[in-house]
Amino acid sequence: METVIAFIIIFGSLVFFHELGHFLFAKKAGIMVREFAIGFGPKILAIRKKETLYTIRILPFGGYVRMAGEDFDSVELLPGYRVGVVLNDSDEVEKIYLNREIANPNVLFLETESADLSKELYIEGYDEDGQLVRYNVSREAIIYEKGQETLIAPYDRQFDSKPLGSRAMAIFAGPLFNFILSFFIFLAIGLLNGIPKDEPIIAEVVKDTPAYAAGMEAGDRIKEVDGTVVDKWSQFTGIIQEKPGEKIQVKVERAGELLTMTMTPSTIVDSGQEFGQIGVKYAPEYEKSPLKALQYGATETVNWITRIFELLGMLVTGKFSIDALSGPVGIYKATEEMARFGIFTLMNWAAILSINLGIMNLLPLPALDGGRLLFFLYEAVRGKPVDKQKEGMVHFVGIMLLMVLMVVVTWNDIQRFFF
Template sequence: MKTFLTFIFVFGLIVLIHEFGHFILAKRGGILVREFSIGMGPKLFYHRHNGTTYTVRLLPVGGYVRMAGEGEDETDLSPGMPLSLELNDQGEVIKINPTKKVHLPNSIPVELISCDLVDELYIKGYENGDETKEKTYPVNHDATIIEEDGIETQIAPRDVQFQSASLSRRIMTNFAGPLNNFLLAIILFMIVAFMSGGTYTSDPSNTIGAVIENGAAHEVGVKPGDKIISVNEVKTPSYEDIVKNVSSNLGNSVPVVVENDKGEQRSLTLTPKKSDDDPNRGVIGVQMNTIFEPLSFMGKIKYGFTETANNSLMIFKALGDLITGFSLNKLGGPVMIFKMSESVSNSGIIAILSFTAMLSVNLGIMNLIPLPGLDGGKLALNAVEGVRGKPLSQEKEVMITMVGVVILVGLMVAVTWNDIHRFFIQ
């Protein structure tokens, strides 16, 4: 349960903050946000305020923002469909109900002939199904429509659609999600610094900071403060050298030379075990030595920015490594996040906040990759529009986005299956 709650907190927070960035910039730019959802899947309840329907859904993982003009916005209304219409005192349609799941009191039943809810804003139909009573109803600009799942959302006239906003507004709205992830990381790293009173700086030397119980190193008597001089007869002057030589020897007995704090050396033999994070990698159950550095008030503020920058550089380095040698094992999805949540959930709130900040930076950068379907892909299309002086046709944008979505979904499925296989099947 602790792992599950940690996963929900971490994954939910970074996605919600990301979507809130899109939400707030869209609202400020005059773009209609039809729905802001907390969670995914079937709705539990909803509330409408200021043109936006706020929903809480069953699966408490992340959320999304549905802006007018992006994707399929409207419930499909076709000729012959029975509707019930609610009118205001001026005779304008203020609520459209095409579903039988919801009953509107004091509404007018209409058999639809034609309608336009984008430009001309009208509904033409036979009142009470009587073909001798054809009538055209003006539709209020802020009218709502009840969707198939019973949620009431606002219609999307042309002037409040995403594509009607200026190019600069659309760029800011697309960039706001990743920006919010960076801001979240900065704030969380600051909180970590204030909670701990300072920061722990990693010691890159071969001095061991901690030895994990029941790990390979613990079983042969390695203690915190010991130095690992060599692994498999290869000198290891840094912690990175230790990791490199151990990881490639999963399941193999390797000779190790260890030196204690008195300078006494001893030769040991240990067998690297399977890593929890990557079953193809060997580990001996040691952790890097860290040095605590107290920070001033301004130092703690600065730490939020510097640690976010350091994590960004690490992610860019990992992306470069992925390009030069692609492997699904270098990627991770929700399953990997769940497994990592299992580790940090037992390490206290500071570890959880640091983990959340790191993942927030990761999500921000990954979303800026210029692939269709990601925010970076949308920004790339914005750049093309800026150069051309006009946007691509809607058909081309939809086609490009669909190709990107298919690629992303395929990659997500492959990564998820690979994570399930290496963590639960092997």
């Protein structure tokens, strides 16, 4: 139960901040946001505040911000369509009923001749006396259809009406907020738990390993590996991991004396990759400093962004197997493991997941934020946008392919953890 709660809190927070980025920059650009949703599928909770519907939905695998004009959400009143309208004190249409039967004595019925609910904001049609009448439509007019209420979106409030830079920023802001969230999580870890000093001092040497055979002892400070000066433990482990099966020389300082040891790291295979390992353990010491915590937040965020991009590069070149990818099931199991090591390990895991979510969304694939940004780049070069129907079809195909990938990854997770 604790794992379920931790998973929901972590994943829900990552999705919330991602969508919050889209939401805030859309509002800043003057775009109407119709819905801010956490999750997919049927609504569990819905609250309307002004022009935006805030919802929590049953499937906690993502979320979305629905902006006016993005998904062909405008209503087109065709000639001959019978509608009911209600006027305000300024004789502007404030309510439009598309239902056949309307229980409202103030409704005026029209047979539409022409209408524009986006740019010119008017309805023209024949009233019940057969007279042709024309009404201006209020910018806050509401359309009622089958129990649903939809606020009209004047063109200047629609996504496509905004400059290219504003549209691109509204899309890029989602991944950006994931990176910002990661920075603040790492910052919180640094402030509350302290910053690991990362000194290259051995805490323990495991028996029957290359380090043990070479004579390493607890308390040894690593000074050099094959002539490379070592200042940090992370630097030392990075060098060792890159030299599986290669003979190396390690200089250590012991009781003020420099000793040189020769060893060959064992080869460890993880996710199809080979890594070197010599059999030493590290026991970090921590220090608390607000300034260093800020630096830690920034450097950890940049380091993890770099690492994830490197892994993606390995995936593209075939050095990293797709079988090693994880979906919701894998993330859940990993969260379960991280929770066993305490709150700070869980926070670190959340920060890494947030960066991962941001980078995945920036991939130039249809239906993802990166795919949409790619269309914006094409628009900037070409000088005009891609046809909406063609772009929509590309994104639809992308969604289908992503769904297939999700099924494959989830099946791999199930086989890995339950069979």
